[in-house]
Amino acid sequence: MSTPVDTLSLLPGDSEPEGCDRADKGHGRGRVDAVNPNLVSVLRGPPPDKGDAPPGVVAADGSGAASRVRRACAACREGGELFPFTMAFQPIVDLQEGRIDAYEALVRGPANEGAAHVLGQVTPDNTYAFDQACRVKAIELAARLGIDRQLSINFLPNAVYEPKACIQTTLRAATRTGFPRDRLTFEILESESIADTAHLMAIISEYRRQGFKIALDDFATGYSGLARLAELKPDIIKVDRVLAQDCDKDRVRLAIIASLIALGTEIGVKVVIEGVEHASEVRALRSAGARFVQGFHFARPMFEGIARDSDIAWIDPGGAGAATGA
Numbered sequence: 559m560s561t562p563v564d565t566l567s568l569l570p571g572d573s574e575p576e577g578c579d580r581a582d583k584g585h586g587r588g589r590v591d592a593v594n595p596n597l598v599s600v601l602r603g604p605p606p607d608k609g610d611a612p613p614g615v616v617a618a619d620g621s622g623a624a625s626r627v628r629r630a631c632a633a634c635r636e637g638g639e640l641f642p643f644t645m646a647f648q649p650i651v652d653l654q655e656g657r658i659d660a661y662e663a664l665v666r667g668p669a670n671e672g673a674a675h676v677l678g679q680v681t682p683d684n685t686y687a688f689d690q691a692c693r694v695k696a697i698e699l700a701a702r703l704g705i706d707r708q709l710s711i712n713f714l715p716n717a718v719y720e721p722k723a724c725i726q727t728t729l730r731a732a733t734r735t736g737f738p739r740d741r742l743t744f745e746i747l748e749s750e751s752i753a754d755t756a757h758l759m760a761i762i763s764e765y766r767r768q769g770f771k772i773a774l775d776d777f778a779t780g781y782s783g784l785a786r787l788a789e790l791k792p793d794i795i796k797v798d799r800v801l802a803q804d805c806d807k808d809r810v811r812l813a814i815i816a817s818l819i820a821l822g823t824e825i826g827v828k829v830v831i832e833g834v835e836h837a838s839e840v841r842a843l844r845s846a847g848a849r850f851v852q853g854f855h856f857a858r859p860m861f862e863g864i865a866r867d868s869d870i871a872w873i874d875p876g877g878a879g880a881a882t883g884a
């Protein structure tokens with residue numbers, strides 16, 4: 559998913575198309591539970607044995623073999639047998655510059671079915687291949703669509719077996735399509751399933767070495783909190799929509815957001831506010847110093863397409879303007 563499967567770069571999805579942005583994200587832990595119990599077991603289960611993993615995949619502990627890992631690695635190398643899926647793209651906008659800053663890739667079915675439709679087909683045997691395929695699909699589509707901004711891809715660290723080996727397919731896709739590595743951001747969705755901090759740190763270290771940026775998704779909820787921020791030191795934090803919701807009417811929510819923005823400025827981390835749905839929230843967020851925002855107010859995810867700067871429902875700098883679209 560937007561989950562280790564998410565590693566799935568997957569996760570993003572909107573199983574409730576008429577709902578809020580959260581529905582579109584489709585990668586909350588509870589949502590994953592609802593989507594596919596097998597997937598949840600994959601995401602939450604312990605790392606597989608790595609003993610007789612194929613060449614290029616070396617077990618950290620050198621312990622015994624796991625046929626699942628062999629199959630997973632083989633599937634990643636060979637493309638595997640996967641169900642059809644594709645991506646939608648939702649912009650993250652820069653209020654200060656009045657331009658789209660990035661696009662988040664969100665998994666969809668071939669007929670624009672929501673993420674739940676896709677994730678429901680993920681099983682323990684195809685999780686790794688699916689994760690790899692999501693990355694490749696996102697990069698290929700981004701290149702085809704001419705995306706010249708940052709591309710944000712969801713992933714679940716638990717679907718990465720060995721960072722250096724598992725990233726090869728992604729690197730090849732970037733090279734093949736000409737999409738610059740330094741425009742790739744990987745959003746980490748955290749949950750209690752990511753118990754192995756050393757593994758997570760190894761992934762982040764390798765991804766940074768490759769020029770990727772790291773975002774901490776759903777920040778301020780559950781396990782994606784201040785301790786994780788200090789530990790992982792991401793480039794970006796994406797503040798969960800629960801804080802943006804009605805922030806124009808709730809001074810506590812707005813104060814928390816303002817504090818996170820100040821914190822981001824202090825430590826050099828970009829702060830993105832997710833789930834912005836109303837013009838009144840945009841005005842409040844602007845007053846709190848927010849610069850990077852994402853949500854239905856500005857643009858909904860576009861199936862195999864991208865919104866342009868001129869499509870965005872901007873609000874004038876004085877805050878007097880009104881939403882014009884979305």
Ligand SMILES: [Ca+2]
Binds near residue numbers: 570745
């Ligand atoms: Ca995300």
